Amino acid sequence: AQSVTQLGSHVSVSEGALVLLRCNYSSSVPPYLFWYVQYPNQGLQLLLKYTSAATLVKGINGFEAEFKKSETSFHLTKPSAHMSDAAEYFCAVKERGGADGLTFGKGTHLIIQP
Amino acid sequence: ETGVTQSPTHLIKTRGQQVTLRCSSQSGHNTVSWYQQALGQGPQFIFQYYREEENGRGNFPPRFSGLQFPNYSSELNVNALELDDSALYLCASSLAAQEYEQYFGPGTRLTVT
Secondary structure, three states: OOEEEEEOOEEEEEOOOOEEEEEEEEOOOOOEEEEEEEOOOOOEEEEEEEOOOOOEEEOHHHOEEEEEOOOOEEEEEEOOOOHHHOEEEEEEEEOOOOOOOOEEOOOEEEEEEO | OOOOEEEOOEEEEOOOOOEEEEEEOOOOOOEEEEEEEOOOOOOEEEEEEEOOEEEEEOOOOOOEEEEEOOOOOEEEEEOOOOHHHOEEEEEEEEEOOEEEEEEEOOOEEEEEO
């Protein structure tokens, strides 16, 4: 069974500071990994995904994440936070070839301080 | 290209009633998945449909059922509603050959009183 752990239900950073959102996963086989963002009262928007190519994945809005197999981690970073980045962020894992859908973490609420 | 759409946007039902939620997949997508997102939680996988058949299911009771139509649109039906069914219900579509590309709709907010 797969699982995702997001460390920190709330993360607060100053505008212009580095954003680091942590995600660790558990999977019996190399999975697909994802980061989604959710703004209030909206659905999920895909930020980036890891599918087995480069371990450093670049996404939209300046976000990137690095797949580290040895640490079973897929942390999300952005060099400089913007006020518009304030949202809920979800890390998710999916078994390759399976029909079990995505398994999501509980989410991290990102707060940007002016 | 039309994205994933869901209807209705909001819905209020009484405990014990039945509800049907609808989803239109992104153009060309043949697989649809449904998720339940309780307040303050991450989405939880309910089930997935491919070629009009359920081919994957999460830990949800049988009173959660679905349909996928030939045009790849989908319905989620919930019978005997319980208070804990209050949540945002999200639909996601994808191509079976590109299972890692799931596009989500805006969701339907269901409130059970």
